[in-house]
Amino acid sequence: MKKTINKNHKKQIIKYYLHKYRFHYIIGILTLVFVDIIQLRIPLITKDVTDGLQTGTYTMENIANRVTVLIVIGISIAIGRFVWRYFIFGTSRHIEYELRNDFFGHLEKLSLRYYNDHQTGDLMAHATNDLNAVRMMLGPGILMALDAFVLTTLVIIQMVTVISLRLTLFAIIPLPFIAIGSLLLGKVVQLRFKEKQEAFSELTDQVQENLSGIRVIKAFVQESKELLAFQKVNAKNFEKNMKLVKLFAWMMPLSGLISGLSISIILGYGGYLVILGDITIGEFVAYINYLYMLIWPMIAFGMCINIISQGRASFNRIQSILNEVPEIEDNEKTKDIKVIKGNITIKNLNFTYSHSKEKALKNININIIGGQTIGIVGRTGSGKTTLVNLLLRLINPRENTIFMDGNDIFEIPLKTLRYNIGYVPQDNYLFSNTIKNNIAFGMPLAYNEEVKNAAQIANVHDNIMDFTNEYETIVGEKGVTLSGGQKQRVSIARAIIKNTPILILDDAVSAVDTNTEEQILRHLKEKRKNKTTIIIAHRISTIQHADNIFVLDEGEIVEEGTHTELIAKKGLYYNMVKRQQLEKELEKEV
Incomplete structure (x- = not known):
């Protein structure tokens, strides 16, 4: 049975899914914290080994023990990373899958008026790029944000308690600048990403419309005109993408520059403390390791701001559609009626x-x-x-x-x-599928004889048998491989097979x-008595x-x-x- 989100949850759909998969996220987060904690042991081991070798108190047995511990830590980290990737990244894929089903299911419920007012290409962009951006926010976005916060907190605590408070104060000086800069740029990223997605929607719609109408374009020799129109929307899409890329091009190098400056300062000041004898060489080596561990959170903080900003922009676009209330649906007046005479x-x-x-x-x-x-x-x-x-x-x-x-x-x-009600509309829309499946569209479990009988009543059976693959012939998009009359008669057969009142x-x-026409009407009169x-x-x-x-x-x-x-x-x-x-x-x- 198809699952859809509760109407009451549509305005809080992210909260709904986060609550639904909360245990998956909890397992992933706890594993992430475990991995970060055991990572902190590595610099301490290098500290002990360095100091031990310098003072001559370490033997090969000591070194072998430390190597064994490092191997165990490495295996534990590998297993832990697999677990949190599975539970966080995998869960974001589950949410994307269910959200796409809910999104498509909601589109099916919306009225014809909505589709008259909204273009197909725009809706396709929502169902592809926007949903992917939401997944990135709920997977890598959440992961980077948590990892950056947890690892930064744990590393700073370790640096203060194990190495040196003074040295740590120097190390955290760049962090506020990175945080403030990322937050300010995040708002700009969200705005530019929204503009980028809207430009992509226009591009998608232009392509979809031109490919659907390619026969008209060729018949009226308007290829050059439509190419110019495409180049215009493509240029707009390129411009919006480049504005976003330029922003990213600044953010990552700036984070790297600040991190590099931080390391240079700490190397100089840390070396000075070693010379003074305030810290040992092993502590200095461990401190450098901790500092390198801080570089990832610094960079990740900027990246997660980008991902979350993009995800929020896309989510708002999707949410606006999910908040559309279907005009046509059952209500409190509806009764339990099964048959119409x-x-x-x-x-x-x-x-x-x-x-x-x-x-x-x-x-x-x-x-x-x-x-x-x-x-x-x-x-x-x-x-x-x-x-x-x-x-x-x-x-x-x-x-x-x-x-x-x-x-x-x-x-x-x-x-x-x-x-x-069996219905044959004016446009005779056929799906890109076999003739058999098009006729049996309203009755998917229909037998071959029923399909054939409906085609005979619609006076299209002989035409179908002339095709190489007969009823298994693929009709192409919108039934393009059939003539207008054949499309009409296949559509009639599709309505007839339902045998509706x-x-x-x-x-x-x-x-x-x-x-x-006379043959079809005569067959209908015989078939549809009463x-x-x-x-x-x-x-x-x-x-x-x-x-x-x-x-x-x-x-x-x-x-x-x-x-x-x-x-x-x-x-x-x-x-x-x-x-x-x-x-x-x-x-x-x-």
Whole structure:
């Protein structure tokens, strides 16, 4: 079963995941502290060996014992590093995996309006680069921050208690400068990284749009124009990346410079204390080792600020999407309804898109008895597809305007509603998969015979058998390897195989010839006896045999009746019939 985050956790998603994997992090952190503690033994051993050799008190047995201890420490460090890498880095990978699933699952719940307002390339950038930056923050970012803090604290304590307080005070002088500088630069990093990600989103969207529309670009000979447009967004992406790279180019050398200056000062002052006899040569060697151990935290502090700043910028971008509330979902009014019989009633339905002042649908009243075939016809922009989207709740109608089997559409669970409706949209979108899998998309466990039967009803079986790989033929992105008519018929087969109580065909046979259209409609009539079928069309021939026909014009039902009744009225429907007959005659003459 697919897991998704609780709605209450969306605004605190990082806390949610950190709490969920807290024991993994605790084990990793404890192991990290253990590794840092045993590392501190190495300079002490070198101190003892150095002083022992200088004073002549060390024998080969002593040296062998120390070497053995060093080997044990080395093995322990290796095992400890594996453990904390597994529990910290591995956990960040788990979080990235689950967060990507949650992110994609949330995208699936968002309404069509959201996708009208947001570009695909931008969402792809969120799902790739931004999620990777969040993982880096929750893995290497956390690790570096903790390691820098723990190791610095332990080393300074060891330097003060074992070596020299005065020498230690010299060693920690650069630390505040590095810390303050990293914190100040961190804010700039976060801002520049956000700009970089936004530029990458624009670049991704430009590429995605051009590759999807490559046939149009070639047909209109606009390759040069689109190349210039790409070069523009690519230059912006390059500029934003370079601004961030220049910042990094300053941060790391500066940290190294400060560390180098610190070592130079300590070498001079430490050597002076040895000459004075305040510390032994062994203590001086141990101190140098401790100092080198401090260099990593100094550098790591700057690195973790960069990683965490980038992660926070990306997290904020992802969080803004996760905080989007789905407009269309089940609510407290939803009932436990499993089946729809096919009776549809629409009462006083009005609908206006948010971006428009004009009503797309006005005072729509329709009554469909289960088992009827209904035709809906009208000019382009008359509101036919809007009506379908409302029936499927791809957009929300007002309450108490659409009823199915007497239930308000809001009382029917979305899954039940859409599972019981077969739908063939205008765009006939096919997935880059086999023809068989495209037909069986809504019924993944369908048998080969069922797939073949659906294809025969849609009158596309013979075309499929002409392909080398027959039903295993890969149709390419968006079904590009098929003709327009073949794509439409595969889409019809995909809806037919569900054998739903309601079937909606939205201009689904516009790309096929009239003979093929007649065969498909005849097959549908035989297959779908006692089931509701709604056919939306521009061609009168597609809907003339329907039990009832609704004529839409500028969002209103202007006429209703059977084909014969509407012809007798000599209104808009009659004029459409005459115009299409004239067009056919002109085509014959040509």
